Amino acid sequence: MPSKRLLAIGGHEDKEGDCTILREFVRLSRGENARILLMTLASGTVGETVAEYRKVFRRLGVDSVSVFDVRTREDTKSPKGMEAIENATGIFFTGGNQLDITALLGGTEMARVIKKRFERGVVIAGTSAGASMMSNSMLLSGNSEDSPRFGSVEIGPGMDFIIGTMIDTHFSQRGRYGRLITAVAHYPQDIGIGIDEDTAILVEDDQMRVIGSGTVVIIDGGGLTHTNLNHLEHGKPLELHNLIIHTLPADACYDISKRQPLLLQHSR
């Protein structure tokens, strides 16, 4: 049974310099023999986005880059699209609006086929919205400039590529600690994963490793000793005791099912 491999990117991954993250995606997609499929359904300006990724993947030695765009539920039935998915060695979801991904792809046969390919070892990557949609719980919106308050974030179900997590992106750059803490307070069963720009987590089965130039912040509410959330009115500030936070830079590892950082980076 091959490992299931996800690459969740916090947005704005480097496309000009070393391209550490996209290079890793290419490697996981079989390097120069990769057949990359861009899924652009979250993006508004598809032409530009595709041109940008084609250029960087070509620079990284990959010529086979196809695109499948979905604008309606009907589009997901396209035999050409299905074939592209079956044929790809790496599938990349571009950024934009995560709700476009779940609204168009959720519950479709196409989603089932992507999941099947994923289970057979095809790497699924996504940046920004393309990363947010990967978890079972998906952050849709939330104020970054207010105290953590009951009901101040909107959370919906994601595409279930990783279970037991909630992914937030552009994390340090947009000051999203407060909203992820709020989200974890609402659903402490899920681990909050805040990914910076030009930073990613590579998840293989239950373990994740950080790559890129920033950090990943893990917010774990499993050990909360007190919460007032279940007694609050909408909009009232949260009392939370003993949230646990880890900050993880490149090469740091974390076990999602054990909810524990791992000290592997020195032996790597």
Place this chain on the structure above:
Amino acid sequence: MPSKRLLAIGGHEDKEGDCTILREFVRLSRGENARILLMTLASGTVGETVAEYRKVFRRLGVDSVSVFDVRTREDTKSPKGMEAIENATGIFFTGGNQLDITALLGGTEMARVIKKRFERGVVIAGTSAGASMMSNSMLLSGNSEDSPRFGSVEIGPGMDFIIGTMIDTHFSQRGRYGRLITAVAHYPQDIGIGIDEDTAILVEDDQMRVIGSGTVVIIDGGGLTHTNLNHLEHGKPLELHNLIIHTLPADACYDISKRQPLLLQHSR
């Protein structure tokens, strides 16, 4: 021996509505018999600031509001200023630049007299810069829009009214989690206290209670199980395992010396 009482405010405390925080300051300063001294040395626009506070304190029933402004080290020797300090039942440091407070007041006889009054039970309040300067470690600057990195915050010694803490203000509003986490990573002996706007901590000896409309975030690095900080080059991202965070709304209590939130709010 009277309790030592500090009121550290995260900035922009309400001056139009219920004035919960300033009302508490007035109460602690003996209510209608208060003799309030405004220390404006951190502020740029002293005239406006003074007019604003005079107005709100008058509305809260206090007529005796005096002002002492310090612009040079020499000013701290003013007998009139010393007399105002000796006479005040509550001393309020307005906001602005915390470095103005420490640079002008640090090590002076005037600072010693203020500390003495504090030890005799006179409440010391401060908002924004006036709160930041209260702790032994004082946050001077730090980027709020980058990953936690070695050396990315500037920390200096404060005025030592509270020991064992670092206070940050405008906390949720300016997305300052990352910078306070970075500060705590550098000096985990000090507890990070992030205070929202229109929110305050009332510290009596070792215990604090939250008042106001937002939350106070406590970041405790005492239980860190791993840090890479001491091996890093300047600017490299931090790896931190098991930081503890508490979010505390109005009425929540925390014991600074025991580093523990207290569950008193329901028995109040």
